[in-house]
Amino acid sequence: MMKTMLYALAALVLPVTTASAHDVAKGELVYETKGARVTEVYAHVLPDNPGKSVKGVLVEYEPGGYSSAHTHAKSALIYATVLEGAILSGVNGGEVKTFTKGMNFTELPGDRHDVSANASKTEPAKLLAVFVVDTDDKVLTTPRKP
Template identity: 65%
Template sequence: MLRHILPTAALAVILASGAQADDGRAKLTIVYDQQLPNVEGKSIKAVLVEYGPGGASPAHTHPKSAFIYATVLEGAIRSQVNSGPAKVYHAGESFAEFPGDFHRVSANARSTEPARLLAVFVVGTNETNLTNFED
């Protein structure tokens, strides 16, 4: 059983105030961080990603140890991983990223309403930088 949900404020990784910065970037907040008791050196970390209308994140990678499962909670997210096609995911739909993947596009697919997704990482416990932006 997963326990010990840590307070969001104590774990916040905020790139901007509000759902989107003036430069259109997303707001990222770690909402869960738990070491796996049966897999030494691995943790589950969940990140809430909030995009304002028309918002986007720069191209990025994640730690080489990271497997990511993402679910769209609200709105629609446009995503492109590696050289695959760009795809729009709507609320309730999910996608995965594998270790070493390059996330070329991650954006709100709509210009008039916000979008949110929950990205759940299985990652090395010592990883502190979950997203490496390419800009």
């Protein structure tokens, strides 16, 4: 648990790279979830920034697992770091990119996350997503409809 919290704190100060992307396999959006476990592992109100909080979310994918296409809370700025394996990510209809252990990407408020999936059919994958959000935002992820 302490290691995960340290990852969340480190993510706030590490350099950020952005990624754009689009689909898992053949340019189609994914609207279901399979083999994915999402756990909030950290939450803290930001001092001297009324109404804002930082929340750490651990996303664990089984081999071949994926999350449905989704959006996040409208206030959410997200910094994600791959902790294990490789993750396919696609945002706003752009190119799908593969991020491996230690790599990171950012999602901005209003972005559409079209693809979030384990790149491997045989190995698990894990990422830590650090959200900076309005403290009142309780629903961090909303599946998109086709």
